[in-house]
Amino acid sequence: MPVRALWYRPGTLFLIDQRELPGRTVVRRLTRIGEVADAIRTLTVRGAPAIGVAAAYGMALAARTRGETPDRAASVLRATRPTAHDLFVGIETVRRAWVDGAEVDAAADAYKERVVDECHAIGRAGAPLFRGEKSVLTHCNAGALATVEWGTALAPLRVARQRGARLFVWVDETRPLLQGARLTAWELARERIPHAVIADNAAGHYLARGDVDAVIVGADRIARNGDFANKIGTYEKAVVAKENGVPFYVAAPWSTFDPRRPTGRSIPVEERGDDEVLELAGRRIAPRRSKARNPAFDVTPARFVTAYVTPGGIVRPTGVAEAVARRPVPDDPR
Amino acid sequence: MPVRALWYRPGTLFLIDQRELPGRTVVRRLTRIGEVADAIRTLTVRGAPAIGVAAAYGMALAARTRGETPDRAASVLRATRPTAHDLFVGIETVRRAWVDGAEVDAAADAYKERVVDECHAIGRAGAPLFRGEKSVLTHCNAGALATVEWGTALAPLRVARQRGARLFVWVDETRPLLQGARLTAWELARERIPHAVIADNAAGHYLARGDVDAVIVGADRIARNGDFANKIGTYEKAVVAKENGVPFYVAAPWSTFDPRRPTGRSIPVEERGDDEVLELAGRRIAPRRSKARNPAFDVTPARFVTAYVTPGGIVRPTGVAEAVARRPVPDDPR
Numbered sequence: 001m002p003v004r005a006l007w008y009r010p011g012t013l014f015l016i017d018q019r020e021l022p023g024r025t026v027v028r029r030l031t032r033i034g035e036v037a038d039a040i041r042t043l044t045v046r047g048a049p050a051i052g053v054a055a056a057y058g059m060a061l062a063a064r065t066r067g068e069t070p071d072r073a074a075s076v077l078r079a080t081r082p083t084a085h086d087l088f089v090g091i092e093t094v095r096r097a098w099v100d101g102a103e104v105d106a107a108a109d110a111y112k113e114r115v116v117d118e119c120h121a122i123g124r125a126g127a128p129l130f131r132g133e134k135s136v137l138t139h140c141n142a143g144a145l146a147t148v149e150w151g152t153a154l155a156p157l158r159v160a161r162q163r164g165a166r167l168f169v170w171v172d173e174t175r176p177l178l179q180g181a182r183l184t185a186w187e188l189a190r191e192r193i194p195h196a197v198i199a200d201n202a203a204g205h206y207l208a209r210g211d212v213d214a215v216i217v218g219a220d221r222i223a224r225n226g227d228f229a230n231k232i233g234t235y236e237k238a239v240v241a242k243e244n245g246v247p248f249y250v251a252a253p254w255s256t257f258d259p260r261r262p263t264g265r266s267i268p269v270e271e272r273g274d275d276e277v278l279e280l281a282g283r284r285i286a287p288r289r290s291k292a293r294n295p296a297f298d299v300t301p302a303r304f305v306t307a308y309v310t311p312g313g314i315v316r317p318t319g320v321a322e323a324v325a326r327r328p329v330p331d332d333p334r
Numbered sequence: 335m336p337v338r339a340l341w342y343r344p345g346t347l348f349l350i351d352q353r354e355l356p357g358r359t360v361v362r363r364l365t366r367i368g369e370v371a372d373a374i375r376t377l378t379v380r381g382a383p384a385i386g387v388a389a390a391y392g393m394a395l396a397a398r399t400r401g402e403t404p405d406r407a408a409s410v411l412r413a414t415r416p417t418a419h420d421l422f423v424g425i426e427t428v429r430r431a432w433v434d435g436a437e438v439d440a441a442a443d444a445y446k447e448r449v450v451d452e453c454h455a456i457g458r459a460g461a462p463l464f465r466g467e468k469s470v471l472t473h474c475n476a477g478a479l480a481t482v483e484w485g486t487a488l489a490p491l492r493v494a495r496q497r498g499a500r501l502f503v504w505v506d507e508t509r510p511l512l513q514g515a516r517l518t519a520w521e522l523a524r525e526r527i528p529h530a531v532i533a534d535n536a537a538g539h540y541l542a543r544g545d546v547d548a549v550i551v552g553a554d555r556i557a558r559n560g561d562f563a564n565k566i567g568t569y570e571k572a573v574v575a576k577e578n579g580v581p582f583y584v585a586a587p588w589s590t591f592d593p594r595r596p597t598g599r600s601i602p603v604e605e606r607g608d609d610e611v612l613e614l615a616g617r618r619i620a621p622r623r624s625k626a627r628n629p630a631f632d633v634t635p636a637r638f639v640t641a642y643v644t645p646g647g648i649v650r651p652t653g654v655a656e657a658v659a660r661r662p663v664p665d666d667p668r
Contacts, residue, residue, distance in 0.1 A: 022621040175509055175533040181620040189623040197626040199509040199611055200535050201567025205632040208569060233535025235542060236570050239577050277531055280614050286515040287356040289523040292531040298539040
């Protein structure tokens with residue numbers, strides 16, 4: 001059975017609590033917008049496309065609450081996390097339906113369906129990159145958990161497997177929150193896709209030895225020139241992949257592309273609490289007197305990207321601006 | 335009071351148990367060679383120069399045991415870990431004294447004193463690289479704990495501070511075993527040197543933003559052409575430093591240079607157990623069905639190194655072979 005990160009029945013949003021994986025599969029039931037905002041802020045749900053969908057349903061829950069307004073609801077959800085562009089697209093899509101007097105649940109459902117369809121299209125577009133026997137490195141989790149279904153980075157691998165490719169996946173553990181070791185490994189183990197978890201530090205070692213045929217990652221926001229924000233550490237992998245002549249792919253639905261950012265320089269990077277670095281499983285790992293810095297994302301310049309895998313097909317870095325302008329979905333909603 | 339990783343009184347080697355830091359300072363007393371071999375294998379003592387000294391004292395303890403022979407003792411210690419060259423130099427230095435009928439304790443003490451003196455000399459040679467106000471990134475622990483006293487990478491920072499430099503140190507946490515977050519942070523916190531622990535993934539982010547003036551690391555083995563092995567992740571930092579025009583320094587005593595390896599390709603890289611990656615503080619972090627790979631070191635080509643900080647001064651990559659040939663210590667003992 002395929003993984004679904006979240007699902008909705010009128011008045012209730014169900015989420016797999018991603019903080020509990022892989023140890024336990026716990027489903028949270030949310031009925032109020034404040035609970036959805038908390039779930040996004042605490043990474044109960046994470047991954048740019050998935051938090052966009054969760055926020056769309058957060059708007060739908062708000063619309064059921066007497067006295068709630070579209071703008072107030074949007075501002076509550078917009079304040080949760082700053083980097084993923086999809087969050088703002090999800091919120092705005094449903095806000096407009098609500099303002100226009102359309103059926104709000106239906107608008108949120110349609111947004112979710114579009115994200116799922118786009119991820120499946122990413123899978124079909126990217127699968128030919130992974131024919132035959134391939135070793136692929138991925139960073140963080142850009143799978144079904146991050147996107148509702150299919151994934152972004154993992155979608156082409158899933159479709160390639162259906163088409164007979166024999167894949168091995170190097171899974172960066174992805175400190176500080178271990179989305180690779182916990183979530184990507186969980187998705188791959190469930191589908192019995194051969195893989196090995198590695199410390200983030202080991203990716204370069206395997207890239208330099210020729211043990212990696214390609215790198216594929218998701219994105220949190222892609223600027224018009226192709227610069228993109230993604231989980232901290234992505235930039236290092238991209239630089240080292242290029243140094244070793246290994247292709248580096250970025251997979252994302254249209255909601256991740258931000259036509260209002262000319263380059264990556266203006267993408268806001270969230271800095272999270274230093275306890276995520278200084279503690280592990282509730283235990284302090286560094287001295288009491290030490291502090292930490294904890295940027296959740298970094299920005300990788302487009303020159304390190306071989307190609308973007310989009311729902312509309314493979315796009316080269318020089319083609320991003322045009323592809324975004326022609327994308328078959330509403331422009332940036334703000 | 336300066337940190338000392340280990341000390342010796344005739345018949346007993348005292349070690350700080352580095353697995354317990356920073357939570358507790360536990361001193362182990364070892365009286366037999368087998369205990370020293372175990373301490374090296376389990377990383378109770380780690381860091382190339384420090385395990386060389388521990389092994390030298392392991393030989394001294396063996397020489398006090400009836401029926402023990404120099405060659406058997408050497409082979410026990412040589413089998414503990416494969417990558418650090420200093421280990422073999424420490425063993426061989428004392429083995430020869432033993433075979434020659436010299437005072438074995440004195441030979442081990444002299445070896446330790448030489449390492450400490452060389453680390454201090456590294457500090458004086460490297461300090462001018464860190465004048466004024468500087469932000470410096472380091473990976474793993476190449477401090478006093480790794481070398482008995484002073485450190486290799488940390489020695490120039492300590493001497494620069496004595497000379498009035500205002501330093502800020504970015505400390506890579508260094509997964510999987512967190513020698514940065516646990517040990518380097520502990521040394522810096524003790525001396526109140528301003529620092530921040532970061533996930534290894536975040537180093538590239540700060541390098542790209544211009545927040546790092548220089549990178550300095552230790553080494554486990556340096557080939558004749560300047561290629562060097564060091565803690566896994568060092569290669570990535572070197573590649574990203576070069577991409578951003580940030581100087582990258584390698585600090586090491588003469589025992590780390592291996593004149594018998596023409597390049598880094600033939601340096602043996604230890605692969606350790608996958609539980610170091612799959613578990614944290616005894617708790618499983620990845621799914622039961624997932625496996626891991628765990629190379630403890632990687633090899634960085636000399637072209638990424640700005641300079642080597644040696645006891646004899648600053649050496650450029652093209653000068654390594656000559657510097658090693660002229661080094662004022664015995665040639666590779668094997």
